[in-house]
Amino acid sequence: MIPAVLEQRRAGVLLHPTSLPGGVGNGDLGADAHRFVDFLAQAGFSVWQMLPLGPTHRDGSPYHALSLHAGNPMLISLDRLVEWGWLEPDRPGAAVNVAAYRVERLAQSYKKFMQRATDSDQRDFAAFINREAHWLEDYALYRALRREYSGQAWFQWPAPLRDRDPDALATARVRLSDELEQVCFEQFVFARQWEALRSHAEQRNLLLFGDMPIFVAHDSVDVWMQREYFRLDDSGQPTAVAGVPPDYFSAQGQRWGNPLYRWERMQADGFRWWMARMTTEFRRFDLLRVDHFRGFEACWEIPAADATAVNGRWVRVPGEALFESLLRHFGSLPLVAEDLGMITPEVLALRDRFDFPGMEILQFAFDSGADNPYLPHNHRKLGVVYTGTHDNDTTLGWFENLPAERQLRVVEYLGYPHEPMPWPLVRAALASVSQLAIVPMQDILALGRGQRMNTPGTTDGNWRWRFHWEQIAPDLGERLKRMTAMYGRTAG
Template sequence: MIPAVFERRRAGVLLHPSSLPGGAGIGDLGADAYRFVDFLAQSGFSVWQMLPLSPTHRDGSPYHSLSLHAGNPLLVSLERLVEWGWLERCDPVGADKAVAHRLACIAQAHRTFSQHASPADRRRFEAFIVAEARWLEDYALYRVLRREFSGQAWFQWPKPLRDREPEALAAARARFVEEMAQVRFEQFVFACQWQTLRAHANERDILLFGDMPIFVAHDSVDVWTQREYFKLDADGQPTVVAGVPPDYFSNDGQRWGNPLYHWERMEADGFRWWIDRLTTEFRRFDLLRIDHFRGFEACWEIPALEKTAVNGRWVKAPGHALFAALKMHFDTLPLAVEDLGLITPEVHALRDSFGLPGMKILQFAFDSGPDNPYLPHQHRIESVVYTGTHDNDTTLAWFNDLPAERQLYVVEYLGYPHEPMPWPFIRAALASVSQLAILPMQDLLALGRGHRMNRPGTTEGNWNWRFTWEQCAPDLTERLRRMLGMYGR
């Protein structure tokens, strides 16, 4: 069965909520998120794609999170809490104080809620705690203990807590009752604000397109609570870690450092861990992208002591068995897959056997000949075409950095367009036979150097990009609506 999002030609915009205007430090789920949904609808788009919504480590990477199931409390809109009567006011602060300020305001809202919430709101909170207990209780304790130990990772905690000895866990829960209640409230507020925003989007025929990393962070509640599913030693340290070999982005490859899965144990219990994970994602999104799909066919396994990803090896994974179990459980799989990098016929076979659309990146299309699979004349209907992704530079910056002869090749292929970049690329994506076209917000704003979201293989200066409404050209909405209509999207 084809997911509903792929039943007709569509177009969408890639923008993480943290890149929205408004909010202190990062964008949030407040008024600008609703304005962005309205902008999409008025422009003719029907999909909003974003990055993972999970709480991040200090580096801010959505792909390196503290929990697979929790939402990032830093995306909570304080203005919405004021509107709901749970927060008296929301004073502006500088970016350097934004994180502490937002969490302190949510804590104040929790105190107000505890004293003055309506019976209906109290019942909603209690129902949320019961419904999400399978992950929420462990996450609340993990967050509190992490704070108690000054941000140390779980494998650095005292051994009884590191190894989850029952008496140590019970004592911690008894000691931190109020602190755990605060974490539960943060997650309740995030869920309320997210579902309200999703309803606003769906009412305007905007589908929400999420993103799921294949791997999880070593320092996460998921690894702490379910060590049996990961290749760890007795001290909780990985014996091997994930990454990718040398490629387009890095001569040394990328050593991500995530622990690798103990696939035999996951398969032995019917992949229950993955079913739980996708259950959470499908509650939030209408469509989900799986990052690094090729890892379900084979993973690049790097010995944990290696400093780079060069000396790794490919190790087979039970992808077919996994997706068969997911298909049986969910029936329809509203998934698209990131099938970039060193892709083998076996990866294509796994993707196609379950009818999963892959990705076509136009910025990758012009570094070889006419058989390049990313060139528009090579596209498949069952695919998602992008001008670029969050891992690419903006299209304008990419084009300006090309050698003159390569620029000429791009321009000649596109028919010597009169429009300035990136608009010819936007048109090529919209004209593609790919059923879904996704355009990064940076390209719609025709932004150049300095507006990149992420540079793979680096840890500094990423995930901070934000736009302003003043960057939108006065005729942008009308221009986009005409283009989307012209190309049947």
């Protein structure tokens, strides 16, 4: 059964909020996010896909968040806080440290809130803390302790705090009470701004499409808070970590370093941990991509002491039991399986058992023969087709970097198009039989090399790309609207 949100053909754009214009240092949930919703709707799109929203580590990767439930405070619009009367106007200097500036401005905002907030706003804040207490209390303490210990990971803290000794935690809550309130306030503001954006999207008939990593970061409140669900030793260190095995692209495989789950423990209590996690995601999004879906059938288990993934092994996990429990609890599962990489018949069977759409990546379609599953004539209706993802180069950059014979294969397959790249591949995505077509914003703007969001296997220069409104030609919205209508993707 096709998920309800994909019962009709749709088109969408992939753009993380940090890539929006406006905002200090990065895009945020302010006026430009609302303007982007309007742009998508006017262009005939009905889906906005983005990356995970959690607070990040210093590398900025949204796939290794400090919390599965919290929102990234760097996405809070400071301008909105000024509009609400909770912050005085200010503009940073050119050489400002963006992160420090945002942290300071949020601290100022909390003080103004306590001075100026209406009784209604104060009640809303108290209600938010009470409603989200199951994760917020520990998250606030985790962030305050992390700041107190100069950014050290929880497993580097003094043993009583590392091991969550009740007396040590109680003492810390008293000592850091002001910081705890600050963190709670930031999450309250994030939630309020997110709900305003979500409401605006609903008014424009736009669905929000999220992204959920299968694993969590070792240094996260989720691991510190519930160590019993992870394969850790007495000092909080992993005994085995996640990754993928050696393949054509990497002789040593990839050692991601995320701690692996104790699936038997999770299953013993009816997967409550996953229920809570999915509740947060479904509250925010209409559709959710599950990253590394194959890890729900079997995961590559690497001994934690090993520096590479070579000595890992495949270990089965109870993915079917998990999804059956989630389905019973939620009634439906609007999920998309990121079924890329080393996919076995067992993984496909798990995907199809629950009618999860898979992913078709057009940039992967031209490196083999006519049976390549990513070629449009092999696409499935129950699928999501992409020109490329956040991990790919832009389509123009990809095409220009292909050898001449591969370029010829692409243009021959596409019928020797007269339009320059990336438009022929964008059209191929929109024309696909797959119910949902997603195009990265870089391809909407026809950008070339040097404009990608992430280069896998590297740590510098990622997650920073932003666009500018000036890059959108005056006729682009109307051109896109004609294309989405031509291929039956203008959702009503």
